[in-house]
Amino acid sequence: MTSAMSPSRIIDTGLSFWGSKVLLTAVEFELFTKLVDKPMTGESLGKILDLHPRGIWDFFDTLVALGFLNRDGTGPTAFYSNTEETSMFLDKNKLSYVGGILEMANDRIYKFWDDLGPALKTGKPQNEIKHSQKPMFEVLYEDLPRLEQFLGAMRGLSIGNFQAFVQKFDFSNYKSLCDVGGATGLLSSLVAKQHSYIKCTSFDLPIVAPIAKKWIEKENLSDRINVVSGDFLRDALPKSDIITMGNILHDWNLEKKKHLIRLAYEALPENGAFVVIENIIDDDRRKNTFGLLMSLHMLIEFGDAFDFTGADFWGWCQEAGFKRYEVVHLVGPCSAAIAYK
Numbered sequence: 001m002t003s004a005m006s007p008s009r010i011i012d013t014g015l016s017f018w019g020s021k022v023l024l025t026a027v028e029f030e031l032f033t034k035l036v037d038k039p040m041t042g043e044s045l046g047k048i049l050d051l052h053p054r055g056i057w058d059f060f061d062t063l064v065a066l067g068f069l070n071r072d073g074t075g076p077t078a079f080y081s082n083t084e085e086t087s088m089f090l091d092k093n094k095l096s097y098v099g100g101i102l103e104m105a106n107d108r109i110y111k112f113w114d115d116l117g118p119a120l121k122t123g124k125p126q127n128e129i130k131h132s133q134k135p136m137f138e139v140l141y142e143d144l145p146r147l148e149q150f151l152g153a154m155r156g157l158s159i160g161n162f163q164a165f166v167q168k169f170d171f172s173n174y175k176s177l178c179d180v181g182g183a184t185g186l187l188s189s190l191v192a193k194q195h196s197y198i199k200c201t202s203f204d205l206p207i208v209a210p211i212a213k214k215w216i217e218k219e220n221l222s223d224r225i226n227v228v229s230g231d232f233l234r235d236a237l238p239k240s241d242i243i244t245m246g247n248i249l250h251d252w253n254l255e256k257k258k259h260l261i262r263l264a265y266e267a268l269p270e271n272g273a274f275v276v277i278e279n280i281i282d283d284d285r286r287k288n289t290f291g292l293l294m295s296l297h298m299l300i301e302f303g304d305a306f307d308f309t310g311a312d313f314w315g316w317c318q319e320a321g322f323k324r325y326e327v328v329h330l331v332g333p334c335s336a337a338i339a340y341k
Protein backbone atom coordinates (compact mmCIF):
# COMPACT_ATOMS: atom_id res chain seq x y z
CA MET A 1 0.00 0.00 0.00
CA THR A 2 1.45 3.44 -0.90
CA SER A 3 1.30 6.09 1.81
CA ALA A 4 -1.15 8.18 -0.28
CA MET A 5 -3.68 5.35 -0.31
CA SER A 6 -6.35 4.99 2.35
CA PRO A 7 -9.21 2.51 2.72
CA SER A 8 -11.42 5.11 4.39
CA ARG A 9 -13.64 5.75 1.35
CA ILE A 10 -14.33 2.04 1.11
CA ILE A 11 -15.14 1.76 4.81
CA ASP A 12 -17.22 4.97 4.78
CA THR A 13 -19.35 3.79 1.86
CA GLY A 14 -19.71 0.29 3.27
CA LEU A 15 -21.00 1.62 6.57
CA SER A 16 -22.90 4.65 5.28
CA PHE A 17 -26.16 2.94 6.29
CA TRP A 18 -25.26 3.83 9.92
CA GLY A 19 -25.56 7.57 9.25
CA SER A 20 -28.54 7.00 7.04
CA LYS A 21 -30.38 5.07 9.76
CA VAL A 22 -29.62 7.79 12.36
CA LEU A 23 -31.25 10.44 10.15
CA LEU A 24 -34.19 8.17 9.22
CA THR A 25 -34.80 7.34 12.89
CA ALA A 26 -34.68 11.04 13.86
CA VAL A 27 -37.34 11.70 11.19
CA GLU A 28 -39.40 8.72 12.41
CA PHE A 29 -39.30 10.16 15.96
CA GLU A 30 -40.25 13.62 14.59
CA LEU A 31 -37.20 14.98 16.41
CA PHE A 32 -36.82 18.01 14.11
CA THR A 33 -40.52 18.89 14.38
CA LYS A 34 -40.40 18.69 18.19
CA LEU A 35 -37.28 20.88 18.32
CA VAL A 36 -38.72 23.66 16.20
CA ASP A 37 -40.05 25.93 18.91
CA LYS A 38 -37.06 26.12 21.21
CA PRO A 39 -33.60 24.63 21.82
CA MET A 40 -33.55 21.86 24.43
CA THR A 41 -31.02 20.07 26.60
CA GLY A 42 -30.29 16.49 25.61
CA GLU A 43 -32.10 15.25 28.69
CA SER A 44 -35.32 17.17 27.89
CA LEU A 45 -35.22 16.15 24.25
CA GLY A 46 -34.61 12.52 25.25
CA LYS A 47 -37.64 12.66 27.58
CA ILE A 48 -39.91 14.17 24.94
CA LEU A 49 -38.87 11.43 22.51
CA ASP A 50 -39.19 8.77 25.22
CA LEU A 51 -35.61 7.52 24.79
CA HIS A 52 -33.51 5.37 27.12
CA PRO A 53 -30.63 7.41 28.59
CA ARG A 54 -27.95 5.07 27.14
CA GLY A 55 -28.33 6.31 23.59
CA ILE A 56 -29.33 9.94 23.80
CA TRP A 57 -25.90 11.61 23.78
CA ASP A 58 -24.55 9.39 21.01
CA PHE A 59 -27.73 9.87 18.97
CA PHE A 60 -27.92 13.66 19.27
CA ASP A 61 -24.15 14.24 18.93
CA THR A 62 -24.03 12.03 15.82
CA LEU A 63 -26.70 14.31 14.37
CA VAL A 64 -24.52 17.30 15.34
CA ALA A 65 -21.50 15.68 13.65
CA LEU A 66 -23.56 14.92 10.54
CA GLY A 67 -24.63 18.59 10.42
CA PHE A 68 -28.33 18.01 11.12
CA LEU A 69 -28.41 19.55 14.64
CA ASN A 70 -26.68 22.51 16.25
CA ARG A 71 -25.36 22.21 19.80
CA ASP A 72 -24.62 25.20 22.00
CA GLY A 73 -22.17 24.17 24.77
CA THR A 74 -21.02 20.73 25.88
CA GLY A 75 -22.21 18.11 28.34
CA PRO A 76 -25.59 17.91 30.07
CA THR A 77 -26.18 21.68 30.08
CA ALA A 78 -25.69 22.03 26.31
CA PHE A 79 -28.69 23.01 24.17
CA TYR A 80 -29.60 21.27 20.93
CA SER A 81 -31.43 23.06 18.12
CA ASN A 82 -32.32 22.53 14.46
CA THR A 83 -30.01 23.77 11.74
CA GLU A 84 -31.54 26.19 9.20
CA GLU A 85 -31.85 23.26 6.80
CA THR A 86 -33.56 20.83 9.19
CA SER A 87 -35.90 23.55 10.42
CA MET A 88 -36.96 24.34 6.83
CA PHE A 89 -37.16 20.79 5.41
CA LEU A 90 -37.80 18.42 8.33
CA ASP A 91 -40.42 20.27 10.36
CA LYS A 92 -43.65 18.37 9.62
CA ASN A 93 -45.75 21.49 10.11
CA LYS A 94 -44.17 23.36 7.20
CA LEU A 95 -45.25 23.01 3.57
CA SER A 96 -41.54 22.76 2.72
CA TYR A 97 -41.29 19.41 4.63
CA VAL A 98 -39.45 16.79 2.54
CA GLY A 99 -39.39 14.03 5.17
CA GLY A 100 -42.11 11.99 3.43
CA ILE A 101 -39.52 10.25 1.26
CA LEU A 102 -37.41 9.54 4.37
CA GLU A 103 -40.45 8.16 6.25
CA MET A 104 -41.10 5.80 3.36
CA ALA A 105 -37.39 4.93 3.15
CA ASN A 106 -37.44 3.99 6.83
CA ASP A 107 -40.73 2.05 6.67
CA ARG A 108 -40.36 0.23 3.38
CA ILE A 109 -37.26 0.82 1.27
CA TYR A 110 -34.61 0.18 3.95
CA LYS A 111 -35.70 -3.41 4.49
CA PHE A 112 -36.25 -4.16 0.81
CA TRP A 113 -32.69 -3.07 -0.02
CA ASP A 114 -31.49 -5.85 2.29
CA ASP A 115 -32.50 -8.10 -0.61
CA LEU A 116 -30.43 -6.37 -3.30
CA GLY A 117 -28.49 -9.64 -3.70
CA PRO A 118 -31.58 -11.75 -4.52
CA ALA A 119 -32.80 -8.94 -6.82
CA LEU A 120 -29.54 -9.05 -8.76
CA LYS A 121 -29.56 -12.86 -8.94
CA THR A 122 -33.19 -13.18 -10.02
CA GLY A 123 -34.11 -9.86 -11.69
CA LYS A 124 -37.27 -9.93 -9.55
CA PRO A 125 -38.72 -7.22 -7.27
CA GLN A 126 -38.10 -7.51 -3.53
CA ASN A 127 -40.88 -5.34 -2.08
CA GLU A 128 -44.51 -6.08 -1.08
CA ILE A 129 -45.16 -7.70 -4.48
CA LYS A 130 -42.51 -10.39 -3.89
CA HIS A 131 -45.16 -12.83 -2.74
CA SER A 132 -48.13 -11.62 -4.80
CA GLN A 133 -48.71 -11.65 -8.52
CA LYS A 134 -50.29 -8.20 -8.52
CA PRO A 135 -48.81 -5.11 -10.23
CA MET A 136 -46.81 -2.81 -7.95
CA PHE A 137 -49.16 0.21 -7.91
CA GLU A 138 -52.16 -2.02 -7.17
CA VAL A 139 -50.41 -3.47 -4.11
CA LEU A 140 -49.01 -0.12 -2.98
CA TYR A 141 -52.45 1.48 -3.23
CA GLU A 142 -54.44 -1.30 -1.50
CA ASP A 143 -53.88 0.37 1.81
CA LEU A 144 -54.91 4.06 2.15
CA PRO A 145 -52.23 5.13 4.70
CA ARG A 146 -49.57 3.53 2.48
CA LEU A 147 -50.95 5.38 -0.55
CA GLU A 148 -50.86 8.70 1.34
CA GLN A 149 -47.34 7.91 2.55
CA PHE A 150 -46.16 7.18 -1.00
CA LEU A 151 -47.71 10.36 -2.40
CA GLY A 152 -46.22 12.42 0.47
CA ALA A 153 -42.85 10.82 -0.23
CA MET A 154 -43.05 11.78 -3.90
CA ARG A 155 -43.66 15.43 -2.95
CA GLY A 156 -40.48 15.48 -0.85
CA LEU A 157 -38.44 13.92 -3.62
CA SER A 158 -39.82 16.10 -6.40
CA ILE A 159 -40.44 19.60 -5.05
CA GLY A 160 -36.93 21.02 -5.60
CA ASN A 161 -36.74 19.59 -9.13
CA PHE A 162 -40.20 20.82 -10.09
CA GLN A 163 -39.45 24.30 -8.74
CA ALA A 164 -36.26 24.42 -10.83
CA PHE A 165 -38.17 23.23 -13.92
CA VAL A 166 -40.87 25.89 -13.47
CA GLN A 167 -38.16 28.55 -13.34
CA LYS A 168 -35.94 27.26 -16.16
CA PHE A 169 -38.44 26.20 -18.84
CA ASP A 170 -39.74 28.84 -21.27
CA PHE A 171 -43.55 28.55 -21.04
CA SER A 172 -44.22 31.57 -23.27
CA ASN A 173 -45.10 29.53 -26.39
CA TYR A 174 -47.69 27.37 -24.64
CA LYS A 175 -51.18 27.65 -23.15
CA SER A 176 -51.84 24.28 -21.51
CA LEU A 177 -50.01 21.58 -19.59
CA CYS A 178 -51.02 18.07 -18.55
CA ASP A 179 -48.94 16.43 -15.82
CA VAL A 180 -49.28 12.68 -16.31
CA GLY A 181 -49.01 10.66 -13.09
CA GLY A 182 -49.47 14.01 -11.36
CA ALA A 183 -49.94 12.45 -7.87
CA THR A 184 -50.85 15.27 -5.43
CA GLY A 185 -50.85 17.86 -8.24
CA LEU A 186 -47.56 19.37 -7.09
CA LEU A 187 -46.11 20.19 -10.51
CA SER A 188 -49.42 21.66 -11.73
CA SER A 189 -49.64 23.79 -8.56
CA LEU A 190 -46.15 25.19 -9.04
CA VAL A 191 -46.79 25.95 -12.72
CA ALA A 192 -50.20 27.53 -11.99
CA LYS A 193 -48.70 29.80 -9.32
CA GLN A 194 -45.80 30.96 -11.51
CA HIS A 195 -47.46 31.10 -14.95
CA SER A 196 -51.07 32.19 -14.53
CA TYR A 197 -51.88 31.90 -18.27
CA ILE A 198 -51.19 28.13 -18.40
CA LYS A 199 -54.22 25.86 -18.01
CA CYS A 200 -53.08 22.89 -15.92
CA THR A 201 -54.40 19.33 -15.73
CA SER A 202 -53.18 16.72 -13.27
CA PHE A 203 -53.84 13.20 -14.61
CA ASP A 204 -53.59 10.12 -12.39
CA LEU A 205 -55.46 6.95 -11.31
CA PRO A 206 -58.99 7.48 -9.89
CA ILE A 207 -57.94 6.50 -6.36
CA VAL A 208 -55.48 9.41 -6.31
CA ALA A 209 -57.99 12.11 -7.34
CA PRO A 210 -59.46 12.92 -3.86
CA ILE A 211 -55.94 13.25 -2.43
CA ALA A 212 -54.85 15.52 -5.32
CA LYS A 213 -57.97 17.67 -4.86
CA LYS A 214 -57.25 18.01 -1.12
CA TRP A 215 -53.68 19.24 -1.74
CA ILE A 216 -54.76 21.59 -4.54
CA GLU A 217 -57.50 23.04 -2.32
CA LYS A 218 -54.93 23.65 0.44
CA GLU A 219 -53.04 25.82 -2.05
CA ASN A 220 -56.25 27.67 -3.12
CA LEU A 221 -55.77 26.51 -6.72
CA SER A 222 -58.95 24.44 -7.21
CA ASP A 223 -60.26 26.82 -9.89
CA ARG A 224 -56.94 26.73 -11.77
CA ILE A 225 -56.13 23.01 -11.94
CA ASN A 226 -58.27 20.32 -13.48
CA VAL A 227 -57.92 16.89 -11.85
CA VAL A 228 -58.56 14.15 -14.44
CA SER A 229 -58.70 10.45 -13.60
CA GLY A 230 -57.54 7.77 -16.00
CA ASP A 231 -55.20 4.86 -16.56
CA PHE A 232 -52.33 5.58 -18.91
CA LEU A 233 -51.96 1.89 -19.70
CA ARG A 234 -55.48 1.92 -21.20
CA ASP A 235 -56.63 5.48 -21.90
CA ALA A 236 -55.50 8.33 -24.16
CA LEU A 237 -54.00 11.39 -22.46
CA PRO A 238 -55.79 14.76 -22.34
CA LYS A 239 -54.68 16.93 -25.30
CA SER A 240 -52.22 19.58 -24.18
CA ASP A 241 -49.42 21.88 -25.45
CA ILE A 242 -47.03 20.46 -22.85
CA ILE A 243 -47.12 16.91 -21.49
CA THR A 244 -45.00 16.38 -18.39
CA MET A 245 -44.09 13.09 -16.71
CA GLY A 246 -42.20 13.29 -13.42
CA ASN A 247 -40.62 9.99 -12.36
CA ILE A 248 -43.04 8.02 -14.54
CA LEU A 249 -41.01 6.44 -17.34
CA HIS A 250 -38.53 4.85 -14.93
CA ASP A 251 -41.36 2.88 -13.26
CA TRP A 252 -41.91 0.80 -16.41
CA ASN A 253 -40.20 -1.69 -18.71
CA LEU A 254 -39.11 -0.76 -22.23
CA GLU A 255 -42.37 -1.74 -23.92
CA LYS A 256 -44.47 0.39 -21.56
CA LYS A 257 -41.99 3.28 -21.70
CA LYS A 258 -42.42 3.34 -25.49
CA HIS A 259 -46.20 3.13 -25.08
CA LEU A 260 -46.17 6.19 -22.79
CA ILE A 261 -43.96 8.13 -25.20
CA ARG A 262 -46.37 7.34 -28.06
CA LEU A 263 -49.32 8.47 -25.93
CA ALA A 264 -47.57 11.76 -25.21
CA TYR A 265 -46.86 12.24 -28.93
CA GLU A 266 -50.52 11.67 -29.78
CA ALA A 267 -51.73 14.15 -27.14
CA LEU A 268 -49.43 16.99 -28.27
CA PRO A 269 -49.95 19.52 -31.10
CA GLU A 270 -47.21 20.29 -33.65
CA ASN A 271 -44.23 21.86 -31.72
CA GLY A 272 -45.72 20.64 -28.43
CA ALA A 273 -43.22 19.73 -25.68
CA PHE A 274 -42.90 16.37 -23.93
CA VAL A 275 -41.01 16.89 -20.67
CA VAL A 276 -39.65 14.03 -18.62
CA ILE A 277 -38.31 14.99 -15.19
CA GLU A 278 -36.16 12.24 -13.71
CA ASN A 279 -32.66 11.39 -12.53
CA ILE A 280 -31.51 11.13 -16.13
CA ILE A 281 -28.26 9.11 -16.20
CA ASP A 282 -25.28 10.68 -18.03
CA ASP A 283 -24.83 9.11 -21.48
CA ASP A 284 -21.52 7.50 -20.47
CA ARG A 285 -23.11 5.96 -17.31
CA ARG A 286 -20.21 7.01 -15.05
CA LYS A 287 -21.24 10.11 -13.13
CA ASN A 288 -24.85 10.21 -12.00
CA THR A 289 -24.51 7.85 -9.03
CA PHE A 290 -27.97 8.71 -7.70
CA GLY A 291 -29.56 7.99 -11.11
CA LEU A 292 -27.79 4.63 -11.27
CA LEU A 293 -28.82 3.79 -7.68
CA MET A 294 -32.37 4.83 -8.57
CA SER A 295 -32.30 2.32 -11.40
CA LEU A 296 -31.29 -0.41 -8.93
CA HIS A 297 -34.15 0.81 -6.75
CA MET A 298 -36.52 0.31 -9.70
CA LEU A 299 -35.23 -3.30 -9.86
CA ILE A 300 -36.11 -3.70 -6.16
CA GLU A 301 -39.57 -2.11 -6.61
CA PHE A 302 -40.64 -3.39 -10.04
CA GLY A 303 -38.11 -5.87 -11.45
CA ASP A 304 -38.06 -4.97 -15.14
CA ALA A 305 -38.32 -1.17 -14.70
CA PHE A 306 -35.16 0.94 -15.11
CA ASP A 307 -33.73 4.46 -15.28
CA PHE A 308 -32.11 5.64 -18.52
CA THR A 309 -29.75 8.08 -20.19
CA GLY A 310 -30.69 11.12 -22.26
CA ALA A 311 -29.46 9.27 -25.36
CA ASP A 312 -31.76 6.29 -24.57
CA PHE A 313 -34.71 8.67 -24.20
CA TRP A 314 -33.96 10.50 -27.45
CA GLY A 315 -33.70 7.19 -29.35
CA TRP A 316 -37.21 6.15 -28.15
CA CYS A 317 -38.63 9.61 -28.88
CA GLN A 318 -37.27 9.61 -32.44
CA GLU A 319 -39.03 6.26 -33.02
CA ALA A 320 -42.28 7.94 -31.94
CA GLY A 321 -41.72 10.85 -34.38
CA PHE A 322 -40.39 13.68 -32.18
CA LYS A 323 -38.21 16.21 -34.07
CA ARG A 324 -35.87 17.81 -31.56
CA TYR A 325 -34.59 17.19 -28.07
CA GLU A 326 -32.60 18.77 -25.22
CA VAL A 327 -31.65 17.97 -21.64
CA VAL A 328 -31.99 20.79 -19.08
CA HIS A 329 -30.21 20.19 -15.80
CA LEU A 330 -32.44 20.89 -12.77
CA VAL A 331 -31.11 20.16 -9.27
CA GLY A 332 -28.40 17.67 -8.22
CA PRO A 333 -28.89 14.39 -10.12
CA CYS A 334 -32.18 15.44 -11.73
CA SER A 335 -32.75 16.81 -15.24
CA ALA A 336 -35.61 17.52 -17.59
CA ALA A 337 -35.31 15.61 -20.89
CA ILE A 338 -37.48 17.49 -23.37
CA ALA A 339 -38.61 16.23 -26.79
CA TYR A 340 -40.44 18.53 -29.22
CA LYS A 341 -43.02 17.25 -31.71
Ligand SMILES: C[S@@+](CC[C@H](N)C(=O)[O-])C[C@H]1O[C@@H](n2cnc3c(N)ncnc32)[C@H](O)[C@@H]1O
Residues within 6 Å of the ligand: 137, 154, 155, 158, 180, 181, 182, 183, 184, 203, 204, 205, 208, 230, 231, 232, 233, 245, 246, 247, 248, 251
Ligand atom coordinates in the same frame (compact mmCIF):
# COMPACT_ATOMS: atom_id res chain seq x y z
C1 LIG B 1 -43.44 7.66 -8.99
S1 LIG B 1 -44.97 8.49 -8.88
C2 LIG B 1 -44.58 10.06 -9.56
C3 LIG B 1 -45.40 11.17 -8.99
C4 LIG B 1 -45.02 12.58 -9.49
N1 LIG B 1 -45.12 12.71 -10.91
C5 LIG B 1 -43.65 12.99 -9.02
O1 LIG B 1 -42.69 12.92 -9.80
O2 LIG B 1 -43.51 13.35 -7.85
C6 LIG B 1 -45.89 7.70 -10.16
C7 LIG B 1 -47.29 8.24 -10.31
O3 LIG B 1 -47.90 7.55 -11.44
C8 LIG B 1 -49.22 7.21 -11.09
N2 LIG B 1 -49.65 6.05 -11.88
C9 LIG B 1 -49.22 4.77 -11.76
N3 LIG B 1 -49.84 3.97 -12.65
C10 LIG B 1 -50.68 4.77 -13.35
C11 LIG B 1 -51.59 4.52 -14.41
N4 LIG B 1 -51.73 3.30 -14.91
N5 LIG B 1 -52.30 5.56 -14.91
C12 LIG B 1 -52.16 6.82 -14.38
N6 LIG B 1 -51.30 7.12 -13.38
C13 LIG B 1 -50.57 6.10 -12.87
C14 LIG B 1 -49.15 6.92 -9.62
O4 LIG B 1 -50.42 6.98 -9.00
C15 LIG B 1 -48.19 7.99 -9.14
O5 LIG B 1 -48.84 9.17 -8.76
